[in-house]
Amino acid sequence: METTLTAEEILDLIGAPIPDLLEAYKLERLRPEDVIEAILEKSNTLSENAIWITQPNRDTLQPFLDRLAKNSPASLPLWGIPFAVKDNIDVAGMPTTAGCPGFAYTPTTSAFAVEQLIAAGAVPIGKTNLDQFATGLVGVRSPYGIPFNPSTPALIPGGSSSGSAIAMACGLVSFALGTDTAGSGRIPAAFNGLTGSKLTRGLISTSGVVPACRSLDCVSLFTRNARDAALIASIATTMDDRDPFARPNLSANAFTRFGRWSGKLTLGVIRPEQLKFFGDDAYADAYQRTLDALSNRGINLQPIDFSPFQRAAAQLYEGPWVAERFLATADILTGNPEAVWPVTRQILEGGQLRQATEVFRSIYDLAALRVECVASLRACDALLTPTAGKHFTVAELQADPFGPNNDLGHYTNYMNLLDLCGLALPGLETKDERPFGVSLVGDRFQDARLLAIGARLEEILHLSTAARGSETSSDLPDYDDIAMVDVAVCGAHMANLPLNPQLTSRGATFVEATKTAGQYRLFALAGGPPMRPGMIRDHSVDTAIEVEIWRLPAQAFASFVAEIPSPLGIGLVTLQSGQQVLGFLCEHAGLEGATEITHYGGWRAYLDQQ
Structure with missing residues (x-):
């Protein structure tokens, strides 16, 4: 079978929601080989963009195509779906660098989550750039260069999962894997008009993932809508009995029951005096217009006190948790410190100065703060916040490598410390046409609920049908929250x-x-x-x-x-x-x-x- 689709039409399908590409396969409009060829050609035109650390390669991808040829499109839920993998997540036969050439190794087995996706028919296209050792929310701390969104080249891509987000923004893959310890899967989603899922800690195995803070790390998902996120999550959340930090999902949180939230909806929102936009008036305006659009459609917005969330967020870098980051990189920091990016090295080496008593004090403080924060969450169906308060320029990061990164964690750093889950969604664009994002926040094991609410918000905010593909949230069944x-x-x-x-x-x-x-x-x-x-x-x-x-x-x-x-x-x-x-x-x-x-x-x- 030879495809009659043009390269541009194939790329449109890659950039559409996943069911569109799956349907095209089933109708024999194209083959996975056609998709791979279109991706290779498009990647070549973007060679100046530092998206990939391990570039897509026809020979490397051929075994995946050979395997697909033995199965029909209807036999596997992700048959022929291309995805990108952040380069701190192992893919067998592809080098893992974590953004540091001196750290590189080539694994013989893939990370557990990658194995599940490949078994479902998905094709790992290549390994993407990142803030070195996943330390940063900015996307500029890499010796491999800075990925950029062609629509906003002067602005940072967001990190640390920068390459995965830009691969999605450029239409090179249908979904992508990142990691998220402090916001690394949500900030890049916000800056690039994507959906970023940070599921409950342990739902997606971190076996085969280079740790940042091992007790907090999560594999995150970049998709084009909540429906795609639910599909990928239903496969990636297979329980890994070998991972000591893995947790089995609850039946009430099953992603196979995905639907759109219907009926009354109450969202907690941050008190106006507690909001911070760090001088980005266009972001502040986009946030308010997003809230107005939701309120006008009957969603009840309930102000809450955000201060306990902020106090928890401060623990991640101002507290002793940076010591866990040092532990993850201690060998290279002590054996070959010059191989580490200077800004990253300065952050990680600070972990040596922390005392054990600080760790326990932080654990006690976080336990008390979690009680306060969960009480706020119980008063609403979910919390809605900006994902980031400002979209910084590359020049601003060159002038100040630390300050903007700290500001970007204002709405994200608390989440894993408090054992919460989150979903980053595109909000209304700024008036100067920059992407702006909001985040839904829920207690642990409320991931399916957040996705259902996310589908409702996608419908209300009238997100671009070109970006969302032919399927809309109106096609979805109503969500039944059996939790x-x-x-x-x-x-x-x-x-x-x-x-x-x-x-x-x-x-x-x-x-x-x-x-x-x-x-x-x-x-x-x-x-x-x-x-x-x-x-x-x-x-x-x-x-x-x-x-x-x-x-x-x-x-x-x-x-x-x-x-x-x-x-x-x-x-x-x-x-x-x-x-x-x-x-x-x-x-x-x-x-x-x-x-x-x-x-x-x-x-x-x-x-x-x-």
Whole structure:
């Protein structure tokens, strides 16, 4: 089969969402060989751009193509999909340098995550440039040169996963792997109009990854939308029993259940006085316009205190964690220090000066800060922040190698220290047409939730259909968040009433006050204390009852239900919106000796009259 597509049309498919290229393969419009040829030709035209450390090579890629020839496009979920690999992640037969020629070695096996992707049919095109030893958020700390986005050549690419992001921005691959310890997968995504997924620590194995801070490191994903991220994550998060830092995923966080968030959505946002844009007024304006666009589409924006997140972020470089970075590079720093980039060496050598007592103090502080931060996250469906406060120029980094890098960590450095997950998304562009990004933040194992919210935000923000391909979030099913359970309460479990602590002690949060559909009656039950009502469904009436919706972690639901005494129980309650949720209902046998109070319209109104 010979393709009738032009090189430009093939590159358009590579730069589209992954399902577009998969569909073209299935329809026999092109072959993986055609895709590789187009990538090789395009890479040659970008030879002045320091994207690759190990360039795409036809001979190196041929074994992958031979393997694909033995399978059909429908047999593997990533059949023929090209991807780039950051050069601190092993690919068998390709040198790993971590951005340092003196450190280079050639592995005989691939990193565990790379193995999973190759087994699914994906093709590793080459190894990409990075801030040396993944130390930096700027993308300019490399002896191999500075990758640049052709649309913004004077601006830094973001790091440390600079080459992977620019390979995506230039349309050379369909997705890319980076790493993210302090923001290295999110900052480059923001600067290049990409989606950057920083999953819960340990979900993607770091076996075969050169460590930066081994206890914090994550393999990150660069994609063109949330849907692609969910597809790659569903494959890359295979549990690695050999990795001591790996963690199995939870069933409630399964990426195969990906869908678009529907219904009410509350996003925490940083208090205005706590925002920092470091003099980039265009970024500040793009952020506000992004918030306005979300608010205008009915998303509730709830200000939160960002200061505990900031205090946690300061621990990464101002605290003792830089000692773990020194540990990862101690051999070359002591044996061949001149091989290390001067700025990088200065940062890493500082790790020798830290004391063990500082480490434990930091652990204690972070544990306390996590409690504060998770409490803020429980008050909303996710936190939304800028990904970066400013897009710096290369010249600014040449003038000050440290200050801009520190500023870039303002919205990112805390995440792995607090064991949170994050998703960087394109926001609205600046008025001078620069990419601007926002980040969703959730607690650990809320990755699937963030992707679902991300799909909703992609739809609202009207991101370019040219950049997003033919599939849109409107094609997606609704997301069912089985990690949380919404419960309708109509009596003593309502806010500030005697049994409400049975919900709040289990981490439940208030969602809304609403009413049932017009088919319910309410009774004051005999007995107590505490006084309790019983609600029954009666299709012969047209009365609605006031209820509150509380959102409860699924793992706490069983113990909550176990405390409910007869004649009350949990069943499906229809709300005035037509939505059905679990809620309190009463057995008809329990109405003996009860007083009907339906005419009050709700339990609070009844109590007010007693």
